[in-house]
Amino acid sequence: MPHVPGGPRNATVALDVGVLRACDFSKQVLADPSFVVIGFEPNYAMVQRQIFVHDRVLLLPVAVSSREGFQTLHVSNHPGCASLSAPAGNYTGKEFTMMGGLMHLSKDCVIAAKDVAVPTISLESVLRRIPPVKKILVKIDAQGYDFEVIKSAGAQLRRVEAAVLETQDAPIGLRLYQSQVPRATIIEFMRRSGFRTHSCQGLSRVARYLGEADCAFCRKAACSLRDWMHDSDVDAIHVTPP
Numbered sequence: 001m002p003h004v005p006g007g008p009r010n011a012t013v014a015l016d017v018g019v020l021r022a023c024d025f026s027k028q029v030l031a032d033p034s035f036v037v038i039g040f041e042p043n044y045a046m047v048q049r050q051i052f053v054h055d056r057v058l059l060l061p062v063a064v065s066s067r068e069g070f071q072t073l074h075v076s077n078h079p080g081c082a083s084l085s086a087p088a089g090n091y092t093g094k095e096f097t098m099m100g101g102l103m104h105l106s107k108d109c110v111i112a113a114k115d116v117a118v119p120t121i122s123l124e125s126v127l128r129r130i131p132p133v134k135k136i137l138v139k140i141d142a143q144g145y146d147f148e149v150i151k152s153a154g155a156q157l158r159r160v161e162a163a164v165l166e167t168q169d170a171p172i173g174l175r176l177y178q179s180q181v182p183r184a185t186i187i188e189f190m191r192r193s194g195f196r197t198h199s200c201q202g203l204s205r206v207a208r209y210l211g212e213a214d215c216a217f218c219r220k221a222a223c224s225l226r227d228w229m230h231d232s233d234v235d236a237i238h239v240t241p242p
Helices: 026-031 123-128 146-151 154-159 183-192 205-209
Strands: 012-017 035-040 057-060 069-076 112-121 135-140 162-168 196-201 212-218
Touching: 012 123, 026 035, 123 154, 135 146, 146 162, 146 183, 162 183, 183 196, 183 212, 205 212
Parallel strands: 012 035, 012 135, 035 057, 135 162
Antiparallel strands: 069 112, 162 212, 196 212
């Protein structure tokens, strides 16, 4: 645990699963000397290209899964689509061109270009190693594998105050990954785990078409996410009555 004023019990720890090029908590790290990030990014090419480096950001080149040891990471031509879940292989939806024409959904994200063995660790193992702290937050963007990641917390999930997961709710022909589960399945699991559900939002036209949305969950009746989510995201999130 990096040094924070007042010791570990004063720390807010964010577990950022799926960092890609930079952790999602850079603003919080810079603004709050007690904010610590533990990030996970199994695509080592992305670990080497990080654009935000800080002594309170620990980035681990591992994937998160209930199956500890090694698993296959399916890496597509676009690094943001790498996943422990195999591609669905039956995408029949619209073609989307993104990044100024440099990326095509069907060939750069749907099809795995190579498979790589990567080390894995469960959230339960990670949480067991974190000493008593003020608050633990979790963000998961695991490309169709989010449900498996949050389940890997096991009984240690009780220590998490709030979480944001990328969810999918698309018919078979629009699914990108084999491990995708209906959004309702994740919402019900979080409810049974003691979380209240906030509204879910698709952040782009492609995400909305594919039925993807970031869903926020919190244990408190009145939970402000403004201290750890992007401002552009927070404005669209409203507490849903339990």
